[in-house]
Amino acid sequence: MDFGLCVASQISDIEYVVEAEKLGFTDAWFGDSQMIWSDCYASLALAAEKTKVINLGTGVAIAGTRAASVHAAGIATINQIAPGRTFFGVGAGNTAMRIMGLPPLKIKEFKKFLQEVKPLLSGKESIMERSKKLIPIKHIMQKEGFVNFNDYIPLHVSGFGPKSLALAGEFGDGAIISMPPNVSYMEAYWAMIQEGINLSQKNINKDNFTITALTAITILNKDEKVDSGRVKKECGPMAMAAIHYAYEQWRNFGHSPPDVYKDIWSDYTSMLKLFPQEKIHQRIHEGHNCWVLAEEEKFLTPEILKSTCLIGTQDYLIEHLKELQSFGLDKLMILPGLDSRYEVLKRVSKDLIGNI
Numbered sequence: 001m002d003f004g005l006c007v008a009s010q011i012s013d014i015e016y017v018v019e020a021e022k023l024g025f026t027d028a029w030f031g032d033s034q035m036i037w038s039d040c041y042a043s044l045a046l047a048a049e050k051t052k053v054i055n056l057g058t059g060v061a062i063a064g065t066r067a068a069s070v071h072a073a074g075i076a077t078i079n080q081i082a083p084g085r086t087f088f089g090v091g092a093g094n095t096a097m098r099i100m101g102l103p104p105l106k107i108k109e110f111k112k113f114l115q116e117v118k119p120l121l122s123g124k125e126s127i128m129e130r131s132k133k134l135i136p137i138k139h140i141m142q143k144e145g146f147v148n149f150n151d152y153i154p155l156h157v158s159g160f161g162p163k164s165l166a167l168a169g170e171f172g173d174g175a176i177i178s179m180p181p182n183v184s185y186m187e188a189y190w191a192m193i194q195e196g197i198n199l200s201q202k203n204i205n206k207d208n209f210t211i212t213a214l215t216a217i218t219i220l221n222k223d224e225k226v227d228s229g230r231v232k233k234e235c236g237p238m239a240m241a242a243i244h245y246a247y248e249q250w251r252n253f254g255h256s257p258p259d260v261y262k263d264i265w266s267d268y269t270s271m272l273k274l275f276p277q278e279k280i281h282q283r284i285h286e287g288h289n290c291w292v293l294a295e296e297e298k299f300l301t302p303e304i305l306k307s308t309c310l311i312g313t314q315d316y317l318i319e320h321l322k323e324l325q326s327f328g329l330d331k332l333m334i335l336p337g338l339d340s341r342y343e344v345l346k347r348v349s350k351d352l353i354g355n356i
Contacts, residue, residue: 001325001356002026003348006059006214006335008290011038014046016341021054023349027212029059029089029333033096036288041074048081057087059214059333060158060176062096063113064105069128069137072120076139076147084151088121089176090114091158095241095288098248101281107163114157114171123149156212162192169196174210176333179310186211186327212331213324217310217344219317219351226302226311234344235309236292236300237337242308243268243299244284260307264299271295290338314351321356 004027005020017028028047032040040058047056056078061071071088079086090113092104105113112129119126125138142149157168158176168175175193180186190206197204216238218231225231247268249255257265275283287293292300305311310332312320321332336344 001321001329002331003353004029004055004212004331004333005345006031006289006333007043008335008338009033009037009040009043011043011046014043014050016345017047017054017056018050019342020345021051023345024353025054025345025349027055027057027087027331027333029057031289032058032061032065033099033288034062034065035096035099036285041078044078045081048078048086051082053085055085055087056082057156058089060089060091060156062093063090063110063117064093064097064102067128068113068117068120068126069139072117073139073147075121075153076123076149079148079151079153080145083148086148086151087154087156088117089156089158090117091176092164094160094245094248095285099281099285099288103252107167110164111167114155114167118155118171121149121153121155123147154210156210159192162195165189165192166196166199169193169198169204169209170200171196172209174212174330176212176214179213179215179308180324180329181307183323183327186324186329190328206328210330211328212333213329214333214335215310216308216336217317217332217334217348219347220311220313222313226305227300230340231305231311232292232297232300234336234340235305235311236297237287237289238335239300239305239308240287240292240296241285241289243296243304244288247272247284258307260303264301264304268296268299289335292337317352318355321352325356 003025005025006029009030030040030044044056075088092110094104097104116126123142125136128135128137154173156174156176157172159165159168177189216235218234246257250257
């Protein structure tokens, strides 16, 4: 199994990716969230200059914040600096859009984006729709070192439900999923992806389609508790981001929160009611996947931490990941808390990379 890292794009610390390359990580996925992190393409350009073998790309780029042509030119520029080790991961914008008080793209809109961007990633002509006009577009200066479309740029589509995962199968070379708790989830995810593959009539199967799971991970020491201070430091931000996501689903669509949140939900929602509601979109995602706010620490129960993240002893994690790998999971994309990220890289490299 390949181990990559999801990078909270931070232009002041590109050495984090350099260190990951030294430790055997295969991929660095730079997050694209304009209201909380550095620009992903600027960060990728610096990482491309400072690394030699690690694959570099967006994890994920947001379809709703930039035109397809802008994304294609951005990642093809990185491909010029790091030829043959560049990829494009893209999603509808569950955080990047909501943090501006806007919804992510609807499935129909996301499909239009994928239809437009797919040929552009290969330097081919595509059709852009604007004001009900269909306009043929193409990067027209490809041979002067501005961009690189000669080395293939794989497309990975983020999906959390049947419709978005079907789009991954229809348009992508791979899918990005949340961490499956067991193999039955992997089987269900693949069935959703297969729906899109059938529509596309592509010759794709589990051997040539890449499935990557996003998670945070802690390898427990002997007798260490699931909610130890170290676990909360490493996995707390990811677990809290899952609560943020559930809150958005609850307040925007009336979806019931997962059962694992039932004991904290009343306190959590009451806390957010105290914030000025005209700016609530700024508060919900504060600290997103980097740290946990002091007033939110109490919501990190052992059950919530385990429901979102990979937490266990070295032996347990190796056995668990091998089982998921046998059902089609190809890569992990880990996103540790900001303060613990270097320690996590070293521990994962020592205890897991090369053992699965």
